[in-house]
Amino acid sequence: xxxxxxxxxxxxxxxxAVYAARKRLSILxxxxxxxxxxxxxxxxxxxxxxxxxxxPDLAAKFEEHMRQYNIALKENESATAIKKNGDVIMVxxxxxxxxxxxxxxxxxxxxxxxxxxxxxEYKNKGLTYCATCDGPLFSEKYVAVIGGGNSALDAxxxxxxxxxxxxxxxxxxxxxxxxxxxxxxxxxxxxxxFNNSQVKAVLGEKFVKSIKILSPGxxxxxxxxxxxxxxxxxxNSEFAQDLExxxxxxxKVSSCNETSIPGIFAAGDVTDVPEKQIIIAAGxxxxxxxxVFRYLSQHKFQDA
Amino acid sequence: xxxxxxxxxxxxxxxxRVKQFLTDNKIGFENYDVSADQAKAEEMIQKSGxxxxxxxEIDGTIxxxxxxxxxxxxxxx
Numbered sequence: 001x002x003x004x005x006x007x008x009x010x011x012x013x014x015x016x017a018v019y020a021a022r023k024r025l026s027i028l029x030x031x032x033x034x035x036x037x038x039x040x041x042x043x044x045x046x047x048x049x050x051x052x053x054x055x056p057d058l059a060a061k062f063e064e065h066m067r068q069y070n071i072a073l074k075e076n077e078s079a080t081a082i083k084k085n086g087d088v089i090m091v092x093x094x095x096x097x098x099x100x101x102x103x104x105x106x107x108x109x110x111x112x113x114x115x116x117x118x119x120x121e122y123k124n125k126g127l128t129y130c131a132t133c134d135g136p137l138f139s140e141k142y143v144a145v146i147g148g149g150n151s152a153l154d155a156x157x158x159x160x161x162x163x164x165x166x167x168x169x170x171x172x173x174x175x176x177x178x179x180x181x182x183x184x185x186x187x188x189x190x191x192x193x194f195n196n197s198q199v200k201a202v203l204g205e206k207f208v209k210s211i212k213i214l215s216p217g218x219x220x221x222x223x224x225x226x227x228x229x230x231x232x233x234x235x236n237s238e239f240a241q242d243l244e245x246x247x248x249x250x251x252k253v254s255s256c257n258e259t260s261i262p263g264i265f266a267a268g269d270v271t272d273v274p275e276k277q278i279i280i281a282a283g284x285x286x287x288x289x290x291x292v293f294r295y296l297s298q299h300k301f302q303d304a
Numbered sequence: 305x306x307x308x309x310x311x312x313x314x315x316x317x318x319x320x321r322v323k324q325f326l327t328d329n330k331i332g333f334e335n336y337d338v339s340a341d342q343a344k345a346e347e348m349i350q351k352s353g354x355x356x357x358x359x360x361e362i363d364g365t366i367x368x369x370x371x372x373x374x375x376x377x378x379x380x381x
Contacts, residue, residue: 040317056317056324124356124368133316136339137355162339207355226355 002028002072004292005091005100007079008236010036011278012268013106014062015285016292021069023293028072028098030079030091035059036108037269038278040130047279058278079107079239084261087301101301102292105243105251105259105266106285107236109276114146114229118202126208127227131155135228140164143226144211146199150177152230157181159228160190167222168193169213194220202227235270246272257288263299265292306379308333309361311348315339318370319358325372329381 004020006013009031020027033039041055050058066073074095081092082103089103111129113119119127128134131145135158143163145156148170154177159166168175168185173195175182185191197215202208210223235249244252244260250272257265267273267288268281308326310333312319326333338345338357352359352366360367362378375381 039321054317054320056321060321060324124354126355128356130316133313133318134356136313136315137345137349137357139339139342139345206353207349 001088002026002098002100003296004102004104005030005089005098006104006106007031007091008036008106008108008268008270009034010106010108010268010281011038011062012108012281012285013104014066015282016104016106016267016289017066017071018069019286019289020292021071023289025293025296028074028100030074030077030093030098032076032078034063034075038062044278081239081241082264084263087263089263101263102296103264104288104292105240105264105270106268107270109233109235109269111229112231112234114199114231116199116201118204122202122204122208122227125206126204126225127202127229129229131158131228131230135159135162138163138226141225142223143167143228144169144222144224145228145230147230147232148172148175148177149232150181151232153177153181153185155228155230156185156191160185160188163226164190166191167224169197169199170195171198172196237270256291257284258291263295305332306363310335311338311344311357311359313337313339313357316357322358322360322370325370325375331379
């Protein structure tokens, strides 16, 4: 039985682990990967102490900091269920199950899927979720960006310098995001914007060749060798079935990071905390760990 | 000494990490920037059957993504 299990090892989970280790708690960290979204970020210029650092470098520093302490770590493992019986919290994963007196959920967010035919088959075969990474491979090709918010506009602006044609498929009546980005795209002759349109399927042979969309004018097949999915993020909170969440699926927390079940805390992007930022997630992780420490010292455990 | 090739783009975070990992482990490698070299981009797609970067080739074995464990075991680290 651990004092604390932490699910996730992004900025929130890692900071919680460091704080809890310094309180000499026995800790298990369960995570799919180390670094979370930070490891995917490009340039970071607003993490105090670093005027400039790349996402992978900051994630590597987080990891190095955590590994200074004696913390049990299960990588490539993901939680599938949590259950509290009496004072024992049981975390079930795809590999096994673990018991603890307290829990911090810091499982973050992931890119939202389209859930349409062809998405899974063509992942990395023309369909990608990272324009920054894979965009340069589509030089002089036709590409489609799915989405209409800031991340979609950002992807489209990167792609106009690379591809020969950029379709933007937006499911509402006009593009969102920053006006300045929108204007740049609207005035670019390479860009064609489809508003009020949904992507129905990704088609191809070995690689993507086209997409099928439903627009107000009817069903259209657009030639595209690259499909960039930029429809936002969703919280990794499905396994936390018994906890109270908001409409977006984010776990509701108090200002002390408590969830609706005593002993279970949550921190970072998976919660309803306003503003999703690396530094905020890290701060929330620290706060959660300190509140766990308080809970463990003040709570009268039945089996103790 | 294993022959190691890295197909990458300068902007992808995992490409930076995979190159850093090889350097930290004192593994020499040849890097191809597939954003600038179209022929190498085609070669990467041909060899790996997909279009995501990074791709690492170790003595003919293709590893897609920064798969630290597979890179380590293939290199015998």
